[in-house]
Amino acid sequence: MTFLGGLIFLVVASVIGRALLPRRQHFLRSRWEELAVSYLLGCSAVMVGLSAGLALGISFHLLFWLPLPSALGCAYVLWKRKESSQDLAPCSFSRTTGLTLVLLGVGAVIATLVLPLNEFDPIYHFGYRGQVLLYDGSATSESITGMIHPSGYGRMVTHPNYPFGIPILEAWVAKIGGWHPRWVQIPLAFWTACLPLVVAFGLRPRGPRVATVGALIAAVTPMLYGADFLIDGWESLSRAGLAGEMMLGGGGDVGIACLLALSLSLWLRRASLGGWHLVALSALSLAGTGQLKNEGLGLAACVVLALGLGALLPKPHQGKSQLMPIAQLCGFLVLMLGPWLFLRAQLPAIDENYTERLTISNVAHFWTAEELQDRSPQAAAGKMEDLGVSGVRRNLVAAAFFAEFVDWRSWGLLWLLFFCSLPVTRRRMADVDLRQLCLLVLGATTLYFLILLVTPWNFPSLRDKGIPERLLVHLVGVMALAIGTALSLGKPDQEQA
Amino acid sequence: MLLTWLTRLHLVSGLLVGLFLVSAIGFAAGDGFQPARDRYTPSKPLNATSATRYITSLFPRPAGRHILILDSNRPEDFSEEGGASEYGLNTLEQRLGKAGMVVTRSRGAAALPLAKDIDVLLLAHAMPQYSKLDPHELAAVMRSPLVVDNCGGWESQKFDEAGLLYLNAARLFWPHWMDPEMERFAAYVRETVPQDDGILMLPKAHLTSTASRARWFLPLNVRLLPRRLYLWRPELGTSFVTTYYEWVEAYQEHAPWKKTERIRLKERGLSKMLPSSPTRTLTAEERQAAITHNVQWVLFWDHQPDFNLKDWELVPLDEVLSWGVGRSGGPR
Numbered sequence: 051m052t053f054l055g056g057l058i059f060l061v062v063a064s065v066i067g068r069a070l071l072p073r074r075q076h077f078l079r080s081r082w083e084e085l086a087v088s089y090l091l092g093c094s095a096v097m098v099g100l101s102a103g104l105a106l107g108i109s110f111h112l113l114f115w116l117p118l119p120s121a122l123g124c125a126y127v128l129w130k131r132k133e134s135s136q137d138l139a140p141c142s143f144s145r146t147t148g149l150t151l152v153l154l155g156v157g158a159v160i161a162t163l164v165l166p167l168n169e170f171d172p173i174y175h176f177g178y179r180g181q182v183l184l185y186d187g188s189a190t191s192e193s194i195t196g197m198i199h200p201s202g203y204g205r206m207v208t209h210p211n212y213p214f215g216i217p218i219l220e221a222w223v224a225k226i227g228g229w230h231p232r233w234v235q236i237p238l239a240f241w242t243a244c245l246p247l248v249v250a251f252g253l254r255p256r257g258p259r260v261a262t263v264g265a266l267i268a269a270v271t272p273m274l275y276g277a278d279f280l281i282d283g284w285e286s287l288s289r290a291g292l293a294g295e296m297m298l299g300g301g302g303d304v305g306i307a308c309l310l311a312l313s314l315s316l317w318l319r320r321a322s323l324g325g326w327h328l329v330a331l332s333a334l335s336l337a338g339t340g341q342l343k344n345e346g347l348g349l350a351a352c353v354v355l356a357l358g359l360g361a362l363l364p365k366p367h368q369g370k371s372q373l374m375p376i377a378q379l380c381g382f383l384v385l386m387l388g389p390w391l392f393l394r395a396q397l398p399a400i401d402e403n404y405t406e407r408l409t410i411s412n413v414a415h416f417w418t419a420e421e422l423q424d425r426s427p428q429a430a431a432g433k434m435e436d437l438g439v440s441g442v443r444r445n446l447v448a449a450a451f452f453a454e455f456v457d458w459r460s461w462g463l464l465w466l467l468f469f470c471s472l473p474v475t476r477r478r479m480a481d482v483d484l485r486q487l488c489l490l491v492l493g494a495t496t497l498y499f500l501i502l503l504v505t506p507w508n509f510p511s512l513r514d515k516g517i518p519e520r521l522l523v524h525l526v527g528v529m530a531l532a533i534g535t536a537l538s539l540g541k542p543d544q545e546q547a
Numbered sequence: 548m549l550l551t552w553l554t555r556l557h558l559v560s561g562l563l564v565g566l567f568l569v570s571a572i573g574f575a576a577g578d579g580f581q582p583a584r585d586r587y588t589p590s591k592p593l594n595a596t597s598a599t600r601y602i603t604s605l606f607p608r609p610a611g612r613h614i615l616i617l618d619s620n621r622p623e624d625f626s627e628e629g630g631a632s633e634y635g636l637n638t639l640e641q642r643l644g645k646a647g648m649v650v651t652r653s654r655g656a657a658a659l660p661l662a663k664d665i666d667v668l669l670l671a672h673a674m675p676q677y678s679k680l681d682p683h684e685l686a687a688v689m690r691s692p693l694v695v696d697n698c699g700g701w702e703s704q705k706f707d708e709a710g711l712l713y714l715n716a717a718r719l720f721w722p723h724w725m726d727p728e729m730e731r732f733a734a735y736v737r738e739t740v741p742q743d744d745g746i747l748m749l750p751k752a753h754l755t756s757t758a759s760r761a762r763w764f765l766p767l768n769v770r771l772l773p774r775r776l777y778l779w780r781p782e783l784g785t786s787f788v789t790t791y792y793e794w795v796e797a798y799q800e801h802a803p804w805k806k807t808e809r810i811r812l813k814e815r816g817l818s819k820m821l822p823s824s825p826t827r828t829l830t831a832e833e834r835q836a837a838i839t840h841n842v843q844w845v846l847f848w849d850h851q852p853d854f855n856l857k858d859w860e861l862v863p864l865d866e867v868l869s870w871g872v873g874r875s876g877g878p879r
Contacts (some may be wrong), residue, residue: 150561157568164575168582172723178769186741192775197782202834203747206768206781231579263554270561279567288586291571400782401790427788462560467553500594507787537550 051227059223061119063237067176069124070331074137077323079251081138082148086247088311089240091331094338096222097215101189101341102389104214108185114225142250147481154158154269155243161275161291162239162299166231168292170298174208180220181229189214190396197398211397213390215341216302241304242274242297245311249530252315255322256538257545266536268311270462273297273528274304275525277460285354295516302342302524309338310349311527314490318483318531329375333382339524340387344402348501349524350387352493354380360486363479372482404501412419412504416443426508429467446509447502447518451495454519468529471536478539487532491525498522551876588720590699592630592671595638598697601716603646605667605693610647612666613690616640619672620655630697631671641739653677666691672845673700682709703855704728707818715853723760724769729854733770735817736861738844745775745842746861749833751825751849752804754795759788767846777840795850810870812860820857825849826869837864 071077076252079087096117103113141148167177182193196205220234227233253261272279277295280286297304301456313335320328336353339346354376361372399406421443455465473479473489498521500508574586593601603609618636619625626634640650653661662668662685670677678700686692686709694706699717704727706713723729733832740746748764765785770777778784779801783794810826818824825847829837837845845867849858 072646125633154564154568155574157565161568161571161575164572164580168722168725169723173769178772181769193772197785199840201836201839202832203777203779203840204781206764206776206778206785208765208785266558266561267554270558270564272560272563273566275567276571279563283563287566288574290567291575292582292586296571358570398782401786458560459563462563463553463557467550467557470550470553478875486590507789511789533550533554537554540548540550 052224052230052233053227053236055226056233058226059136059219059237060089060240063096064089065092065124065128066095066117067092067119069127070334072323072327073131073516077319077328078139080141081135082141082143082151083247083251084138084363086244087251087292087312087315090244090248090308090323090338091335093219093237094309094312094334094341097218097341098334098337098386098390100160100218100222101214101393102386104183104189104218105302105389105393107136107188107190110183110218110221111187111225114222117222139254140258142254142258143265144262147262147266151246151265156300158242158275159239162235162242163232165291167235167300169296169299169301171302172235175212176216176220176300176302177231177234179212179214179217180206180224180234183214183217183221184224184229189393195397197400209344209402211394211399211402212344213341213346213394215338216300216305218341219302226389235299236530238300238305239298241308243271245274245304245308245527246530248308248312248315249527249534252311252318252531253534255319255493256534260534260538263458263537264530267464267467267533268527268530271464271526272462273460273464273519274307274526275429277523278457279459281459285438286443292488297520297523301520303418303520305342306339306346306349307526308525309335309342309346310353310524311531313339313353314487314528314531315377317379318485326375326378329378330382333379335506336379337383337386340390344404345498345521346525347387348404348497349494350383352490352497354383356493357486360482360489363485401506407504407506408500413500416503419443420510421446421510422506427513443503443509447499450502450509450513450518451522457519460519464529464533467533471533473536478536481535481539484532484535484539487528487535491528491532494525494528495522584721584725584726587722590717590719592635592697592718593716594630595635595642598630598639598669598716599646602643602667602669602695603648605695605714609643609651612647613649613651613664614643614667614669615658615661615665616650616652616669616671617658617674617677618652619656621674621676624672624674634671636671659688663688664690667693667695669695669697670700671697673698682711684705685709692869702727703853703857704731707820707856710819712820712823712857713855715855719853721762723763723764723854726766726854728856729763729766730770732817732854732856732859733767736767736771736774739816739861740771740774740844741786742773744772744844745777745840746844746846747777747833747837747840747842747864748846748848749779749827749829750798750804751809751827751847751858754850756799756850756852757792757795759791761850761852762791763848763854775840775842776846777836777842803833806830808870816861818859823849823857825858826859826860826862826867829867832862834868837868 070091071201167173186193193205194207194210197207197210198204223234223236245271249268250265252263253264259479274297276297313332316328316332336350340350357376421440423440473484478484498518502518606612629635643650651661658680682705692711694711695714695716697716699719703713764778780794783790804827807827807830812824812826815824843864845862845864847860851858
């Protein structure tokens with residue numbers, strides 16, 4: 051029954067998402083693009099809507115029903131629209147590319163579901179919350195907020211102020227057939243399959259070849275599936291999908307990459323429709339990233355800044371001002387993220403409280419400070435002889451970022467491609483889209499660098515746990531969009547739609 | 548031009564992705580679509596020095612005690628460096644001999660005849676004939692009920708049922724939530740404790756391990772939902788691993804167990820190891836916490852990196868309160 055619940059969720063989210071999209075006649079997309087974009091928008095809408103309900107104190111047991119009549123209403127709207135498949139745009143991909151994407155996508159879905167929840171973050175950060183919603187029906191029950199108590203004894207919860215996006219999806223599926231650690235992952239199994247299609251959707255105005263290349267660039271990036279594969283040679287084969295390096299499924303990082311890419315894709319395509327509709331959808335998608343992990347809020351701020359700066363920089367080819375859509379985006383974001391921020395304020399912030407931690411004085415201190423060796427597991431265990439690398443924190447973090455940029459096992463040549471796509475020529479500089487995409491990637495990378503610079507933990511031990519690669523994966527989709535945009539500027543006559 | 552060529556090169560990484568997906572799906576299918584422990588890094592045995600110290604510490608006077616080392620006769624089992632190598636086992640044999648212990652090595656031979664009247668059994672290589680040993684038969688022939696697993700080749704539950712004290716000395720690398728005995732114990736608690744009840748988790752005594760996998764309260768907290776579990780200072784115990792070390796240190800300093808009396812149970816809930824019960828009386832603070840949080844049960848545990856049924860005991864609060872406060876409590 052839980053499996054059935056997962057399938058029902060896929061349908062519900064897709065129907066809601068598709069009804070949110072403008073009509074096919076007015077807004078071109080292929081069948082595959084529509085499926086991916088609709089599903090992700092539906093997921094975002096469910097997460098944002100139900101999270102707002104939880105913030106208002108409505109029980110999850112009641113909120114569970116909300117998507118069902120919504121989906122019925124949306125199905126009615128779609129029926130009234132009387133859209134036919136002839137209204138869909140032709141697929142950008144050749145048969146070979148389409149087959150490759152289908153194989154990789156289906157493989158990613160199966161690889162996610164072949165094992166039940168089997169990693170620290172998916173079990174403790176999200177699976178626990180999902181079960182709390184399922185049993186308690188509240189995000190502010192003692193199971194989440196009862197950690198600190200005057201008695202000295204309290205409830206156990208990891209990162210208590212983490213958002214409820216993934217738990218909402220898991221609990222919704224479990225509500226139909228009970229908690230099943232394999233099938234509650236169904237809504238999360240499609241992130242990696244959707245991302246290349248979202249990139250193709252965003253790059254559609256740049257031409258079919260660019261859309262195809264952008265989708266392929268994203269789809270073949272190993273980091274979307276797992277990090278450091280084959281790092282221990284062929285022995286790693288037998289551990290594929292087991293270790294903490296697994297990116298597929300319940301961890302939330304690839305989900306952020308998808309929704310962030312979708313938000314930017316919708317933003318890039320808003321000009322084709324005009325008005326505020328696509329801006330609102332872009333904000334919805336961005337609000338969805340805020341529901342997945344704490345980093346989503348930081349990324350939302352980065353998006354607003356990057357869009358603003360990208361629009362304000364000198365414009366050789368004057369176009370329509372972007373300030374109004376950016377203001378609209380901010381307005382929608384405040385509306386959609388407001389309930390979660392209200393809810394978050396009621397949750398204990400015992401760690402990962404980087405909004406307080408990221409101050410100028412902290413950055414200035416750690417810029418020159420030595421690594422916190424006394425905060426390492428080895429020091430705490432009294433094994434001073436086993437202490438790892440030491441040195442200035444800034445250099446350690448920078449070295450880790452550089453190591454990721456050149457780690458072909460995790461990224462292929464994605465970072466090199468991105469750096470080669472930076473708007474350093476006059477022609478590229480004139481492209482506002484490219485400026486905004488590149489500013490976002492650089493800004494988010496800088497933000498993650500600063501967060502790791504001021505982290506209260508020992509950085510080498512964070513490195514052992516897959517940091518910063520698990521943060522940088524958030525940017526895969528946006529990087530693919532930027533690379534595709536830069537590629538489209540190389541041969542304008544052939545590639546412009 | 549450069550971008551186009553780099554893009555083509557990048558697309559080659561699709562082969563790596565394909566290999567990853569085929570491996571992940573294929574190996575999972577081969578293991579019945581469940582994570583299998585043997586796909587993780589193998590257990591790491593104690594080296595000769597640590598193993599000697601560990602084994603001799605089991606007896607007040609080790610001299611004259613008999614130990615049987617269950618090792619292999621296949622050269623490939625000795626190929627790894629460390630505690631299970633030929634050199635490592637020879638050194639262990641010599642050092643235990645120097646301590647006055649009588650050492651026998653099985654070298655692949657049948658274990659039962661050799662186990663007669665021995666005081667401690669050490670598993671060095673998990674050969675099939677040793678992994679499948681019947682603990683009841685072993686218990687019938689051994690003089691002392693001590694079993695040391697130095698390669699992670701045995702499950703403690705079967706030894707517990709046979710009344711043998713199982714000690715795991717090997718370092719394990721598979722995730723702690725995959726421990727079958729933890730799962731067994733969680734199932735027992737789910738059967739015993741109604742869903743609306745609360746459970747106060749209290750360590751028996753000093754937290755002797757700082758290993759992060761000893762945080763059994765984390766998987767139990769998830770497995771036992773919607774039952775309410777309470778821990779001392781969970782904001783430290785459940786956070787990042789270095790904060791968990793702070794929790795261990797703070798608990799050692801707080802040391803409520805110092806003010807309590809050990810209780811030896813006449814009957815245990817799941818484990819059959821009566822002398823190893825982790826039960827004790829409660830301090831006034833612990834009693835107050837139990838009342839404040841409206842808990843109905845106390846879950847005592849011995850803080851160890853390997854989940855061992857003998858280290859865990861679930862007792863109704865009323866029964867624990869009947870033992871008295873601090874050192875004034877009486878035996879069960």
